[in-house]
Amino acid sequence: MAESRPLGRHPIRIPWLGIYFVLVILYLFFPIAIIALFSFNSSPAISFPIRGLSLRWYREILVSPVFLSALQNSLIVAVITTFICFVVGTLAALGLTRYNFRFKALVQSLYVLPVTLPGLLLGLSLLSFFIFLSLKLSLGTVVIGHLVYTLPYFVLVATARLERFDRMLEEAAQDLGCTPWQTFWKVDFPIIAPSIIGAAVIVFALSFDEFLITFFVIGTQSTLPMLVWSMMRMSIDPRVNAISVVLMVASTVLIYVLSKLVDLKEIEL
Amino acid sequence: MLSPSLGFLIFFFLLPAIVFFIYSFLVSQYYRVEWQLTWNNYYRTFTTPVYLQAMLNSLRIGLTAGLATTLMSYPFAYFLTFRLKRGRNLVLFLVVISLLGSYLVRVYAWRTILGKAGAINSFLLMIGVIKEPLLFLLFSRLAVLLTLVHVFLPFAILPIMSSLQNIPWDLVEAARDLGCNPLQAFLKVTLPLSITGVLSGFGYTFILSAADYITPQLVGGTSSAMIGLSITNQFVKVGNMGLGSSLSFVLLAVLVLAYLAIRFLARLAKLTPRQ
Numbered sequence: 306m307a308e309s310r311p312l313g314r315h316p317i318r319i320p321w322l323g324i325y326f327v328l329v330i331l332y333l334f335f336p337i338a339i340i341a342l343f344s345f346n347s348s349p350a351i352s353f354p355i356r357g358l359s360l361r362w363y364r365e366i367l368v369s370p371v372f373l374s375a376l377q378n379s380l381i382v383a384v385i386t387t388f389i390c391f392v393v394g395t396l397a398a399l400g401l402t403r404y405n406f407r408f409k410a411l412v413q414s415l416y417v418l419p420v421t422l423p424g425l426l427l428g429l430s431l432l433s434f435f436i437f438l439s440l441k442l443s444l445g446t447v448v449i450g451h452l453v454y455t456l457p458y459f460v461l462v463a464t465a466r467l468e469r470f471d472r473m474l475e476e477a478a479q480d481l482g483c484t485p486w487q488t489f490w491k492v493d494f495p496i497i498a499p500s501i502i503g504a505a506v507i508v509f510a511l512s513f514d515e516f517l518i519t520f521f522v523i524g525t526q527s528t529l530p531m532l533v534w535s536m537m538r539m540s541i542d543p544r545v546n547a548i549s550v551v552l553m554v555a556s557t558v559l560i561y562v563l564s565k566l567v568d569l570k571e572i573e574l
Numbered sequence: 575m576l577s578p579s580l581g582f583l584i585f586f587f588l589l590p591a592i593v594f595f596i597y598s599f600l601v602s603q604y605y606r607v608e609w610q611l612t613w614n615n616y617y618r619t620f621t622t623p624v625y626l627q628a629m630l631n632s633l634r635i636g637l638t639a640g641l642a643t644t645l646m647s648y649p650f651a652y653f654l655t656f657r658l659k660r661g662r663n664l665v666l667f668l669v670v671i672s673l674l675g676s677y678l679v680r681v682y683a684w685r686t687i688l689g690k691a692g693a694i695n696s697f698l699l700m701i702g703v704i705k706e707p708l709l710f711l712l713f714s715r716l717a718v719l720l721t722l723v724h725v726f727l728p729f730a731i732l733p734i735m736s737s738l739q740n741i742p743w744d745l746v747e748a749a750r751d752l753g754c755n756p757l758q759a760f761l762k763v764t765l766p767l768s769i770t771g772v773l774s775g776f777g778y779t780f781i782l783s784a785a786d787y788i789t790p791q792l793v794g795g796t797s798s799a800m801i802g803l804s805i806t807n808q809f810v811k812v813g814n815m816g817l818g819s820s821l822s823f824v825l826l827a828v829l830v831l832a833y834l835a836i837r838f839l840a841r842l843a844k845l846t847p848r849q
Contacts, residue, residue: 319649326653329646330665333672333727336683339693343686351686352696393578400575412576415583421778423785425802426594426822427587429809433597433819434590436605453587456579510674517677517788521809530678537682537792546686549679556675560667569666570739572673572732 337553344546351541362547372548375532382444382528383512386451390459390508395501397456398463402470416457424517427453432521442524450522451515455508462507465571466500503567510559514552598823602816615820625821628801633828635715635800636784639722643779644772646723647730651771654731655738673728678788684721685792688712713795721793722783729782730775737771738764773837780836781829801825 347357366372401413419427431450435442470493478488516530523531529552536545563569601610619625654665672680687693688711695707711717741764749759787802794800801821808818 322649322653322657326650326658329650329727330668332724333668336680336687336724337676339687340679340683343693350691350696351689352691352693353700354696393582396575397579404575412580415580415588419583419587421781423781423802425785425787425805426826429805429818429822430590430594431586432809433594433815434586436607436815437593449586452582456582460579507674514675514677533678533682537685541686545682549676549682552679553671553676557671560671560674563670564663564667569663569670570736572670 340546340549341553343543344550346543346546349541349543351543351546362544366544366547366551369544371527371532372544375527375529376551378444378526379513379528379530382447382451383509385448386455386512387505387509389448389452390456391501391505394456394459394463394504397460398467398501401460401464402467416460419454419457420461422454424454424515428518428521431518435522442522444523444526446522446524447519447528450518451512454518455511458511459501459504459508462504463497463501466497470496499566500571503563506559506563506566507572510556510563513555513559594819595823597815598819600816602814605813605815607815612816615816616824618817619820619824624799625801625804628799628804629821629825629828631799632784632801632825633832635718635722635798636780636829637832639719639726639783640776640780642719643723643726643730643783644734644776647727647734647775648772650727651731651734651738655735669728669731673732677725680725681721681789681792684717684724685712688717688720688793712793715794715798717793717795718789718798718800721789722779722786725789726779726782729778733775733778734768734771737768741767769840773840776836777833780833784829785825 342355343351344362345358345360346355347359347361348355397416401409401416406412428450431446431453435446440446474492474496475488478492479485483491514530515528516534519528519531520534527535529548533545533548533552536542536548597607598615599611599613600607601612601614602608654662658665685692689695690707690709690712692712694711695704698704699707745767746759746763749763750756754762784800785802786800787806790798790800790803802825805818805821805825808814808821812818
């Protein structure tokens with residue numbers, strides 16, 4: 306549809322809309338740019354004027370055991386969360402798009418609800434549950450906390466893609482003599498692969514950055530966002546800026562990978 | 575095929591929600607609950623002025639932030655969808671980065687920017703515009719709103735954009751052919767056809783803002799105390815989980831009712847298209 310649109314009679318023209326557009330982008334990125342700038346500041350103050358640039362804070366975090374173990378924990382949690390989402394979520398998406406069963410609408414709403422609820426309520430209800438079970442908080446409970454909202458998210462994204470899938474292709478493959486497994490691997494999988502891998506990348510990014518739920522369900526260990534939280538609460542610590550940049554670079558790289566896999570226009574919430 | 579994920583959600587979403595709800599009717603102190611039924615948590619929720627004020631603040635700040643975010647996002651999404659010719663993918667890339675990345679970092683950024691010795695004050699002092707640092711920047715309602723809108727903008731931009739993309743352009747053309755001027759065509763065709771995106775964008779940003787417990791802690795002052803923080807404190811500092819739970823469920827009810835009321839108003843205003 307976008308191609309057939311004649312240029313002349315297009316939408317209402319508002320002068321300044323372009324300037325407004327640029328201002329919103331600046332608003333979105335100005336704070337991040339400030340943090341990135343001060344992460345290279347040679348003095349510990351987070352204020353102007355900047356007297357010199359250095360990599361001092363990055364060197365300090367790279368040898369800090371607290372940072373390295375938080376990074377390791379974040380990676381462990383994100384990898385496990387993503388792996389479980391990928392396997393369990395793909396199965397669920399296939400099941401939801403292929404079969405009709407009783408209470409399907411009810412079941413589907415169970416996959417929508419966790420995504421729309423605020424992290425505060427999800428985190429606290431899990432915390433209550435873990436206290437009820439007398440379960441010790443650990444990285445394992447963090448993985449559960451992340452899965453509660455990334456798994457439904459993954460299923461929603463994958464289902465949206467599968468619903469647009471042309472089932473005639475499967476019939477054609479079977480007419481040509483493919484077994485169901487062959488059909489899946491040769492027809493379905495190559496078509497759905499980019500979007501489910503894309504969904505997995507999103508899950509990884511969400512998990513790596515998750516804070517609102519993690520805050521309630523983590524034990525004595527730490528993840529990167531938890532480390533940022535504890536450090537910035539204590540004092541002005543310029544190393545927080547460097548860690549923040551590490552977190553932002555990680556999500557930028559992930560979104561870049563995502564943009565190669567799927568059309569970013571299709572990202573749903 | 576569904577059973578692993580369904581089992582997980584029943585066990586770790588549905589069951590915890592039920593336990594959490596039951597807690598609101600139980601006596602609790604020192605981080606423990608006793609299996610003794612009580613209405614006291616709800617009684618305290620509705621009669622303690624501090625909680626009522628915080629609930630009201632959350633509702634007000636959530637509605638303001640949600641409205642501001644949605645109003646800011648619409649022209650942005652409109653421009654991005656219809657007017658931007660080059661660089662659309664780059665902008666989309668930037669929006670998605672802000673959607674998925676660095677929630678905490680971005681809240682923290684505003685704290686350092688608005689602070690007494692922060693980037694704005696030190697910059698203004700450096701260029702000589704001010705002699706004394708501006709203290710009203712941080713720990714104010716304005717700071718909370720500025721941060722919330724910043725953090726949640728992508729949550730409104732993307733749904734609005736996706737509903738704008740799906741508008742069949744022939745309909746707008748038809749309206750123009752039938753004599754509508756561009757503004758009328760926008761009000762009668764484009765806006766009603768994108769209202770689903772507007773409502774879901776507003777829904778997300780309103781709920782996320784109203785239930786945020788980090789932003790009011792980091793950049794808010796005493797006048798902008800929000801209920802999310804009171805709830806968190808019941809679990810983390812006070813240890814009265816029953817009260818924390820009743821506050822949570824009242825908050826949830828307030829959020830759902832407010833959102834439904836907004837949808838109802840949109841229908842009254844005939845903004846939603848008839849099926």
